[in-house]
Amino acid sequence: MLSSASHTRFAPADRMKALPTQFFASLVGKVGRMQAQGHDLINLGQGNPDQPTPPHIVAALQEAAAKPQYHKYPPFSGYPFLKEAAAARYKADYGVELDPETEVAILFGGKVGLVEISQCLLNPGDVCLVPDPGYPDYWSGIALAGARMVMMPLAGDHDFLPDYESLPADETARAKLMYINYPNNPTGSTADAKFYEETVRFAERHRIAVVSDFAYGAIGFDEEKPRSFLQTPGAKNVGIEIYTLSKTYNMAGWRVGFAVGNAELIRLINLIQDHYYCSLFGGIQEAAALALTGPQDCVGDLVHIYKQRRNALYSELERIGWQAKKPSGSFFCWLPVPQGMDSAGFADLLLEQAHVVVAPGIGFGPHGEGYVRMGLLASEERLREAAQRIGRLNLF
Template structure:
């Protein structure tokens, strides 16, 4: 039996190759420091786990869930957005429950586009953004995210034809892979741009809790008129270390939310009710665990940046997320440098070109190991002697 045409067209899973290389090295008995992953390394807070245990013990949660999710969770989402961002969300019509944000991001083009339509994707960007266009039979153009623009798209530089044909746009701040953050001024411009060109906006707010240097990341829905043009996806994976629980939600424009819910009526019977109850508890309960986690990532970021600068690696400190976007030294492509670090230093990183054409010249490093392992990774890279010339330049 042959795969369907759509499945044959799906992009190769970028991280599969990296995982294979890392697993091969580990199987050979090598002590690999894996900085290429995006999987939170700490457990879900105990009080949330306990809430799940109690909910799972209740026979009422063993039945089929409501198709569009439990009102208890939707109300918790509404409470969360009001408390954290002063944004009013109608729990009945402006929330869609998702089995992970990836599900929503991949299925959204099926909800609002027709075959042959165009959408805009960030470059570099989360590789799974590419799956939705294939499944929906739509095309996409890319928006370059350049360091000189603080990794924000410059709408003025997009060709007129691209702006004219685009019907959907994805954004993601704090950004994966660059660690950049967006301002309310940028989101206000985005709303205006979307209205002028009749473009639906999707903001992937997966790292919304992870801002550094005292700057809280901005929600797209805080921009005036945002709900008129788009929605925001939020996941509990990063905020509460609940990656394996697969629980997220979309909030915002009620027509888009209805479209998501309608599609999901035909695909899913929502999430295990006990998971929904525990997720509601996580959103409503004491948030000190979130601040503790954010502080851990900021401390790890500081260690990475300080150590990299010490060896002459001129890096830019990320403002959010749990990733750092580091320039590749002269003489290497992104893939060559990634392979070199794994082969010669047993340090695994994600090659920047895997995130798009404009990811070339960078690698992505995850802040998902303890500080001492980050220090050890930089010491191993230092021993390769790659950055000695850079140190000499600074000393001169």
């Protein structure tokens, strides 16, 4: 027998070596060690919804799970009824007409679509424009395709919107794909019709495919309903939008989302998924369709909870002297670090001395430095307590 010391070593493919380092893996490790020591941590560093899935959606899955037709392989690109439900939701919420057969693709959660689209469009050396700060999984898909990222800085004095005119002309001329994301992770900012019109014109001029990450599309505050990219004239000619049920209906663990928009991009997503998957379990698809077409009161109730939490947290932040702009969408707060500190050091300090977990801005890109991200994913009482613990450090 071979001893354990003589196991064969396998060399990973180059694409595995090119994957970006998971910045937040080390944060999760630190949090785990602190919890193991028995500390009472208030974890506001992740984007994991803390409320349960609404009962009527759970009941629909329980009932659907018993149906024998769902115990067989589902259709490769998903059941037509879920695509029809996605199209109906977009028509009701945004006035956007979609052909369920050619303009909707079912996804194993939005993250999968965000990574797959790079595989569909980018060759080694191609350029993709990404927001900075932005969701790190955009980087993963680009790395797997062997393509190259060009960052689009998001600055507070420009409402955390990219300034297309300031991007290097030679890079935009080479770009084949770009990601945008509003309501935004991590900044909590939203986009208006004018920005989306500029985006369509920019994409048309440079022949760039646009991916609008609309994960937080249901979560807007102060009577402002977030706009869909597809509401913009010409948007379907240049791109797609990726939507997930994770945030809207607290279905993060269910792994169900969809891409909508440009028929050619939808065809490519369905084609690549034919080689990876045989679609989602039919019972989940039935429950997801009910979520999209059933009563939407649960969505309004959820947004109200996040709004109350936001207001509770910011009133306490103001009291301790931490000045920051309230988010207009998503469930994230983007907070400046004290002068003279960097985001990773400040996050470590809050973890070790206040036992409050936040995500350092540098993990979202170079322009995230100087901020930390805090999630509204605990009760009002715990959010107030987190701010009070931080206040006792006398940093502001």
